[in-house]
Amino acid sequence: MADPVTPPPAEVIAADVARALAEDLGSGDVTAALLPDAADSAYLLCKEDAVICGRPWFDACHRALDPQVRIDWRIAEGGRVGKGTVLATLQGRARALVSAERASLNFLQTLSGTATTTAAYVEAVRGTKAKILDTRKTLPGLRLAQKYAVRVGGGVNHRIGLFDTVMLKENHVRAAGSLTAAIRAARAMHPALPLIVEVESIAQLKEALAEGCDRILIDDFDAAMRREAVAIAHGAPFNGATPLEVSGGVDMTTLRAITQDGVDCISIGGLTKHVHAIDLSLKLGPPPSA
Known part of the structure; x- marks a missing residue:
C-alpha cells in the first residue's frame, strides 16, 4: 500500500464494534468469568500470508472492554506479512482480553481477507x-x-x-x-x-x-x-x-x-x-x- 488510507469515521467503527460485542457477550461472558480478573498479556499471530487490515476495529473491540489495554502493533495497517508473523502484543486484564478476542479477530480476519484478495487482483493487472x-x-x-x-x-x-x-x-x-x-x-x-x-x-x-x-x-x-x-x-x-x-x-x-x-x-x-x-x-x- 503506497499511501495511508483513511478509515471510516470513529463513530462508524464504534457502532460496528458495539454491535459485534453485543451479539457475542449478550448478558455477560460466562466463560471469561472463570478467569482471575488480573493483569495479563497476549499476542496476535497470523497463520498465513496476508495483507493486514482492520486494526482500528481490533483496537476498538479491546478498548471497549478495557480502556487501559496496551496494544503494541508490529505491523502497519496495509502491511504484507508471512505465515507465523506476530502482529501485535497486548497488555491488559485477562477477562477483557478473552472477552474481546473473537469480535476483534472477526473484524481483523475479514478485513484482512478482503484486502489480501484485492491486492492479488491489483498485482495481477499491474x-x-x-x-x-x-x-x-x-x-x-x-x-x-x-x-x-x-x-x-x-x-x-x-x-x-x-x-x-x-x-x-x-x-x-x-x-x-x-x-x-x-x-x-x-x-x-x-x-x-x-x-x-x-x-x-x-x-x-x-x-x-x-x-x-x-x-x-x-x-x-x-x-x-x-x-x-x-x-x-x-x-x-x-x-x-x-x-x-x-x-x-x-x-x-x-x-x-x-x-x-x-x-x-x-x-x-x-x-x-x-x-x-x-x-x-x-x-x-x-x-x-x-
Whole structure:
C-alpha cells in the first residue's frame, strides 16, 4: 500500500464494534468469568500470508472492554506479512482480553481477507491501465469497513450505495423509452451526481458516448465486442474521455484477457462477497521467542 488510507469515521467503527460485542457477550461472558480478573498479556499471530487490515476495529473491540489495554502493533495497517508473523502484543486484564478476542479477530480476519484478495487482483493487472473496483456485494452492516479494506488492498471503491451515484440499467431505459431519454432524465434530476450507464450493444455504447456520462458498463460484451467498444471509445471523436468498465464473470483465469482488451475498470463482487478470512489467533501469554 503506497499511501495511508483513511478509515471510516470513529463513530462508524464504534457502532460496528458495539454491535459485534453485543451479539457475542449478550448478558455477560460466562466463560471469561472463570478467569482471575488480573493483569495479563497476549499476542496476535497470523497463520498465513496476508495483507493486514482492520486494526482500528481490533483496537476498538479491546478498548471497549478495557480502556487501559496496551496494544503494541508490529505491523502497519496495509502491511504484507508471512505465515507465523506476530502482529501485535497486548497488555491488559485477562477477562477483557478473552472477552474481546473473537469480535476483534472477526473484524481483523475479514478485513484482512478482503484486502489480501484485492491486492492479488491489483498485482495481477499491474502494468496495465485497468483499475480494480469493488461492488455493493458486501457483508450486511460492514460496507464501509469492507470498502475501506478494498482501498487498503490497492483497489478503488465503486459507488458506496444507492445514494451517491446514478446507475442506469435496462429497467431505466425501458421506463424512459430510450437510452438517450434515460440519460437526459438522470442528468436533469441529479445534475451533481456521477452517472454510470450500462449498455447492451455497440449501438447503445455510441449513444451513451454521444450523450456523455462518467463511466460506461459493458457487462455482457464478449471479447470481440469489448475490443470494438474500446476502439470506439478511445478513438475520435471520443478519445477515451469516458472510461469503460467490465463486471461479471471476472476471476484470475479471465482477468488478464479482459485487461488486454484495453478496458479501464474491472469491478469484482468477489472482493467483498467471497471472503477468505485470514487465519489469526490471539493467545494469552508472551509471544514465542524469536
